[in-house]
Amino acid sequence: MRFLTAFAFISLCSLSFSQQPEENMTKDGYLIRVKGGLKTVRINIHFMLKSDGTGNFNEKNDGNGRPYSGYDYARDLVYYMNAQSIQNVQLNIPEGNEIPVLEKNYRYVLDAVYFWRNDSTYLYNTINYAKQGRDKDSVMNIFLSHGTANLGGHASSVSTVSHYKYTENRSYWFSYSGNKAKGSADGDLWTQALNTSHEVGHLLGLNHTVLQPNGSPCPGGCKGGTINANCDDGCADTPSAWEILDANGCTTHPGCGWSGGITGKIDCSNNLMDYTGMFALSPCQIEKIHRGLENGLKSYLQCAALSDDVSFKNIGYPKVSYFGRNVQIVDSRIEYKEKIKIYYSSSVELNNFEAEAGTELEIILDNECSF
Numbered sequence: 001m002r003f004l005t006a007f008a009f010i011s012l013c014s015l016s017f018s019q020q021p022e023e024n025m026t027k028d029g030y031l032i033r034v035k036g037g038l039k040t041v042r043i044n045i046h047f048m049l050k051s052d053g054t055g056n057f058n059e060k061n062d063g064n065g066r067p068y069s070g071y072d073y074a075r076d077l078v079y080y081m082n083a084q085s086i087q088n089v090q091l092n093i094p095e096g097n098e099i100p101v102l103e104k105n106y107r108y109v110l111d112a113v114y115f116w117r118n119d120s121t122y123l124y125n126t127i128n129y130a131k132q133g134r135d136k137d138s139v140m141n142i143f144l145s146h147g148t149a150n151l152g153g154h155a156s157s158v159s160t161v162s163h164y165k166y167t168e169n170r171s172y173w174f175s176y177s178g179n180k181a182k183g184s185a186d187g188d189l190w191t192q193a194l195n196t197s198h199e200v201g202h203l204l205g206l207n208h209t210v211l212q213p214n215g216s217p218c219p220g221g222c223k224g225g226t227i228n229a230n231c232d233d234g235c236a237d238t239p240s241a242w243e244i245l246d247a248n249g250c251t252t253h254p255g256c257g258w259s260g261g262i263t264g265k266i267d268c269s270n271n272l273m274d275y276t277g278m279f280a281l282s283p284c285q286i287e288k289i290h291r292g293l294e295n296g297l298k299s300y301l302q303c304a305a306l307s308d309d310v311s312f313k314n315i316g317y318p319k320v321s322y323f324g325r326n327v328q329i330v331d332s333r334i335e336y337k338e339k340i341k342i343y344y345s346s347s348v349e350l351n352n353f354e355a356e357a358g359t360e361l362e363i364i365l366d367n368e369c370s371f
C-alpha cells in the first residue's frame, strides 16, 4: 500500500460568532438573553448490527450494497440535525400568536461512529449503555437499533445536571432502505434527523409540550376534567393541551401525531417536542437549552473540549473529531476514505503524520467557551 506522506486536504477556517450577549425584546418587553452565542454539542452515533454484520449500515456500505457507509450516513444525519437547529419557525398555536421566533443558536458535531455486531443488542430496546456508551461525560450517545415500526426512540434523561445522556432510536435503517427502494434520493434522511433532533431535545432538558412522557396525548381537561400537572413542560410560552382544547371548543387535540405539524392542520402543534415532524422551539425552550449547556451539561460542549492541551496518537476512525487548545498529533496515519477533523483554539502540530490518498484532514480554528 502506498501512502502520500504528510499530504492531505487541509483547510483552515475560522468560525466567527458573537462574544456579546444577544438580546431579543418581545412586544411585551420580555427580555430573552442568549448568553455566549453558539453552542455545539458533541454526539456519537452507534449502529447496532446483527452478529453476522448485516441489518444496518456498516463501515463500507449502506447494508444494501450501496457505497454509502455508516460514516457517510452519520455525517449526513448530523448535517440535517444542524439544518433543523439553524431554522426556527413561528409556533402555530395558539393561532395568531406573536411569540418571538428566536435563533436556537445550538448545533451538533459528530464525535465518533461505532458499529456493534451482536444479535443481543440489535433490536430496539436491547442496547447496553453501560457497556456500549462512549465518553459518557462529554459526548451524548445516539444508538440506532432495529425495528420495523415507525421511526421512534426514547431518551435517558431530561435532567440538565445528569451525565446519563443517551437516546436509542429505532427503524432508521428500515426506513432508509424502504425509502431508497421507492426511489428516494437519500432514504428520507430528513425525517430520521427530525426524530433524532427530538430525542436529543429531551437530553438537552426539554419535555413534550402537548404529549405525556410516553408520547400519549396530555389530557385536555375539557368537559369538567382536571389538569394533569405531569403534562406541564415548564414553559409558559408553549400552550398546554388544556389551553388549546379550551380555545378550539374541545374539538381537536394538538398532539396529532407524525406529520400533523407538517401538513399545517390547525391546532396540531408544530413544536419540535411534539411528534408532528416540525421543529419550532419557543423562547423558553431555547433558554432552557442554553442554561443547561452553560451549567450542568457544559462538559458536552465542543468549546469545553477546546480548553485543554492534548496529544493524540494513532488518530482515525472510529473517532472523526478531535478537540483541544494546543493539539499535538503524533505517529498517525489516516487511511481508506477516513475524514478526520481537528478543532483547536490555539495551535496544531503534526509529527510523523501520513495520509493515504482519498482521505481528508480538516483543521478548524474555534474558540473556547465565552460564558
Ligand SMILES: [Zn+2]
Residues within 6 Å of the ligand: 198, 199, 202, 208, 273
Ligand atoms: Zn419525545
